[in-house]
Amino acid sequence: MPDKPNDQSNDKPIEDVDFDLETSPLFPAQENVVKSDKLSPLVWISLAVLIIIALGVVFVLPTIVEEYELPLEKRVQVSPSLPGARPAQELGISPFELAQQAIHRKEAQDVLASLLELQADLDAIEVDSWGGEVYREAISFAEIGDGFYREQAFIEARDSYSQGLNALQNIIDTTPEVLVRLLQQGQIALEVLDAQLAAQYFSQALLLDIENSLAMAGLARAKTLDEVGGLISRAQTRYEGSELEAALELYEQAFSLDPQYTALGTNLNRVKQAITENEFSQIMSEGYALLENEQPELAINAFRQASNLGIRIEQALAAITQTENQISSREISTLQGQISSAEIAEQWAEAVSAYKEVLSVDGNLVFAINGKDYAEKRLRLDQLLEASIAAPERFADDEVYQQTLDIYYTGRAIEEPGDKLVQQLTTLQELLDSSQQSISVQLISNNETQVSLLRSGGLGLFQRQSISLKPGRYVLVGQRQGYRDVRTEFMVGFGQTPTQMLIQCDEKIIASRGR
Structure with missing residues (x-):
């Protein structure tokens, strides 16, 4: 502050007082401070530095970000600000607004960094080859965000980058479905014998899942597919020329290379069926020829062999039944002749x-x-x-x-x-x-033997007796005390009647001593 003017009413001269600032007890040791209404030069320097930094953030940094942090496409160098843009001081932008812009710019940059990270992951699995329109749409969001960023519309830039980020994340989330689709498309390519297309699909599938067994197997099949196709073509030509055995051999070679090829299995079965049909027809013809040659037993053996082939079994069994009926009819006719004769x-x-x-x-x-x-x-x-x-x-x-x-x-x-x-x-x-008719029979005895005729009765003692008997077999029994019984069998009639029958006991029984 300025010194107060001296009081002119006092005429006494004022004595000079020597103020020693360094020794005065009222002013300890300190630098002399000159009081003035002007700002210190240090303050002006600080303000100048802050203004320069703010201008750099607003005008220089966007150019740097555009050149180094947005590698989505090659950019054309542009001026740090739009044509006609004026410095922040001229636009009247406050430091608070500058700080808000810096925050929004940082948010946009963070989203962009995440977007670029996902883009790098997708590029590593060649998203261009399978992402299609969905991927291009996601990139378009990022390009729109670039435009907003250049115009310093950082909120809009952040939102566009977020849309692109979400779109890329959706692509990554759908990779399992994409993998399934690639495997299906690869399988279809295998079925139509397109080795190049099959290899492409399975290779892309392996980018999504490097250890996928189906993709690895499909890629391996694709490597032999051209050879398989050549064998199938040659086999088809042989088949159409009725060279069935040759066709079968070629189909089996192709099957050994790719047993999973569906159409190949169908063709193999078709050729085998045709060969079996030919064999069946040949055997049946042989059977009928044997039947015509009066060899029905051999014909039946042939028909049974045909039935064992597993096709047209009913036809073979009908032939067997027909032949057996013929054999039966012939056998029955023969037996009828034997019966009639007997x-x-x-x-x-x-x-x-x-x-x-x-x-x-x-x-x-x-x-x-x-x-x-x-x-x-x-x-x-x-x-x-x-x-x-x-x-x-x-x-x-x-x-x-x-x-x-x-x-x-x-x-x-x-x-x-x-x-x-x-x-x-x-x-x-x-x-x-x-x-x-009764017949007379003469019986002779010794008048001491009791004679009886079995089933007729006793005849008593006699020396000679005549009896009448019907033809038949008879038995005379003689008994005498002390003599052994006698028994005589004879036939009456039928030309066997005896002239006379002697019946008497002559053998005396001798008693044993000691009884």
Whole structure:
């Protein structure tokens, strides 16, 4: 401040006072400070530095960011500010506004850095080859953000960068779906034998998942696909030329290279089916030829071999049935001839056996069922007649006689009997008739032996006696005290009647000592 003027009313001169600023107790040691209304030069220097920094942030930094932090595309060098732009002081921008701009610019830069990081990750997996329009749209958001950034519209730039960032993140999030699509497209390319396209899809899939087994397998298949396609083409040519075995060999070579090729398996089955069809037709033809040559058994073997091929089984079985029917018919015809001969000759045992053979061929044949029943009855009658004729002596028994008579009348009831039956009945009738005619038999004894006829009664003691007996077999028994019994069997009738029968006990029994 300026010194106050001296008081002019006091005439006394003022004595000079020596102020020693360094020694004065009121002013300790300090520098002299000159008070003045002017600002210090240091303040002006500080203000100048702050203004320069603010101008650098506003005008210089955007150019640096544009040149070094936005490598999305090659930029054209532009001036640090838009044409006609004026310094911040001229625009009247306050320091607060400058600070807000700096904050928004930093936010935009941070989002951009994240966007660039995602872009680098996607570039590493060649997103250009599979990202398509979605990727280009994401980049367009970043380019729009660049425009806002150049105009210092940092909020709009940040929002555009965020849209691009989100779009790129969505692309990364959808990589599993993209991987599936690439694998499917690769598989389709394999099926149409496009080795180059298949390799492209599977290679892209491996960029998304380097350890994906399906992609690795598909890429390996793509490497042999051209060779597989060549083999298939040659095989198809052989197949169309009916060279089935050659076609099969080529298809099998292709299958060994790529067993997963679906169409290849279909073609293999088609050729194998054609070969089997040819073999079936050939075997069936051989079977019918054997049948025509009267070799039905061999024909059946051929038809069975054809049925074992696994195709047209019903046709083969029908041929077997037809042949078996022919064989059966022929066998039955032969057996019918045997039956007829046996029945005419009244060889009923042979007829029964033949009927059984017919029924073994076809158990439902009515003629065989009925014929067997009749033949068995005739066989039984024949056996009874033969047994009766062979033992006429049994007729002496009334019961046996009656049974034999029933047999005789059973035979008589048969219409149109054969010569054998007629002869049997005639013989039996004679035996039956003669069995009822008594014959006189002379018995001789010693008048000391008790004689009896079994089943007839005692005859007593006699020396000579005549009795009448029906034809048959008889037994005389002689008994005498002290003598051994005697027993004599004889036949009456049928030309076997003895002239006389001696029955007496002559062997004396000697008693044992010591009894």
